[in-house]
Amino acid sequence: xxxxxxxxxxxxxxxxxxxxxxxxxxxxxxxxxxxxxxxxxxxxxxxxxxxxxxxxxxxxxxxxxxxxxxxxxxxxxxxxxxxxxxxxxxxxxxxxxxxxxxxxxxxxxxxxxxxxxxxxxxxxxxxxxxxxxxxxxxxxxxxxxxxxxxxxxxxxxxxxxxxxxxxxxxxxxxxxxxxxxxxxxxxxxxxxxxxxxxxxxxxxxxxxxxxxxxxxxxxxxxxxxxxxxxxxxxxxxxxxxxxxxxxxxxxxxxxxxxxxxxxxxxxxxxxxxxxxxxxxxxxxxxxxxxxxxxxxxxxxxxxxxxxxxxxxxxxxxxxxxxxxxxxxxxxxxxxxxxxxxxxxxxxxxxxxxxxxxxxxxxxxxxxxxxxxxxxxxxxxxxxxxxxxxxxxxxxxxxxxxxxxxxxxxxxxxxxxxxxxxxxxxxxxxxxxxxxxxxxxxxxxxxxx
Numbered sequence: 001x002x003x004x005x006x007x008x009x010x011x012x013x014x015x016x017x018x019x020x021x022x023x024x025x026x027x028x029x030x031x032x033x034x035x036x037x038x039x040x041x042x043x044x045x046x047x048x049x050x051x052x053x054x055x056x057x058x059x060x061x062x063x064x065x066x067x068x069x070x071x072x073x074x075x076x077x078x079x080x081x082x083x084x085x086x087x088x089x090x091x092x093x094x095x096x097x098x099x100x101x102x103x104x105x106x107x108x109x110x111x112x113x114x115x116x117x118x119x120x121x122x123x124x125x126x127x128x129x130x131x132x133x134x135x136x137x138x139x140x141x142x143x144x145x146x147x148x149x150x151x152x153x154x155x156x157x158x159x160x161x162x163x164x165x166x167x168x169x170x171x172x173x174x175x176x177x178x179x180x181x182x183x184x185x186x187x188x189x190x191x192x193x194x195x196x197x198x199x200x201x202x203x204x205x206x207x208x209x210x211x212x213x214x215x216x217x218x219x220x221x222x223x224x225x226x227x228x229x230x231x232x233x234x235x236x237x238x239x240x241x242x243x244x245x246x247x248x249x250x251x252x253x254x255x256x257x258x259x260x261x262x263x264x265x266x267x268x269x270x271x272x273x274x275x276x277x278x279x280x281x282x283x284x285x286x287x288x289x290x291x292x293x294x295x296x297x298x299x300x301x302x303x304x305x306x307x308x309x310x311x312x313x314x315x316x317x318x319x320x321x322x323x324x325x326x327x328x329x330x331x332x333x334x335x336x337x338x339x340x341x342x343x344x345x346x347x348x349x350x351x352x353x354x355x356x357x358x359x360x361x362x363x364x365x366x367x368x369x370x371x372x373x374x375x376x377x378x379x380x381x382x383x384x385x386x387x388x389x390x391x392x393x394x395x396x397x398x399x400x401x402x403x404x405x406x407x408x409x410x411x412x413x414x415x416x417x418x419x420x421x422x423x424x425x426x427x428x429x430x431x432x433x434x435x436x437x438x439x440x441x442x443x444x445x446x447x448x
Contacts (some may be wrong), residue, residue, distance in 0.1 A: 362429075
């Protein structure tokens, strides 16, 4: 199978939960929940890249590394993993401002490497007084270092997994399965390798931000998630299970392939958070601040796009599940009633067993629960839906069909929060589907 074939994939994202790299704790992928509390610990960190510095220890447990050809270190230098570079950060010139003026050099075993990539004078660096890195410099180095770790993980996926599968022709995998499984991972690897080279050459925070502004359209093109469902299907085959286990053992990975396949989505949802942290410590009066703000806007839009694609695929998958479990439904495909907005199981007055409620953009579907199946009971189109939210029981609300007034459904929720959620969306959909033209002021009251 050619590289082009392996790059072909679908354009939708899979539903994912944040899975951390080796030795890390999980974090939420949700844009809305993560934007308020930004952690600079990227999920792309691998345990092999973590180390500590002396007086300027990064709070993320990682030493920033830049590409450099270093000679053999002295006997006093601790041994690192093969992919790491022994670094001791020493400033050649104290930065002139928070915006990143001046040059901060990196002392590498055998030479000096400034952040702009040019070799500095070793004698001048030797007499420089060590100082603690500023918060802005730490964020800059964090962006570069985590990108390096991420690119190493992508390289492992391409060479250690995909390349090995291609070379091993005896595996029970069809070409289309391989193409779907690894999606366009090679394109993503190439893109992020180029992005990393640009980031490593950036001497200032504004230059780092500009890299993202220039590449935002390309990010959208390459950010297509792999199908983890295909991998789970493959794991039903014992020979494939043994193959993936052997690869994992050989590569000394503590986490399975599925974790690595989710990294592109995890990483792209981190960019706007890192840039926001960069902006916090960037002096607004310094030149280039506008570039940082533009980068935040661009990458936040990308994050919203990815979350929206993820949500739509989750809806499509769940819709298929409901249709496969729904009994006695004689209507059209449920997809014709819009997206699935809410679902839940409730006690209904004068009914012994709980009822399952599925609220779509255009219809409320009510079904009886029978083991794993849903037996169709009734439905109410949102354009005919009537809602009474204030009843004697504070946890109850009532829905009915104005075309069939005698069919009333008094629903008991588990708590006030659940009731508020359902009442809000029921009101909103009643307004959106109302046959009459309502004033915008009325409509806006029910819009989140």
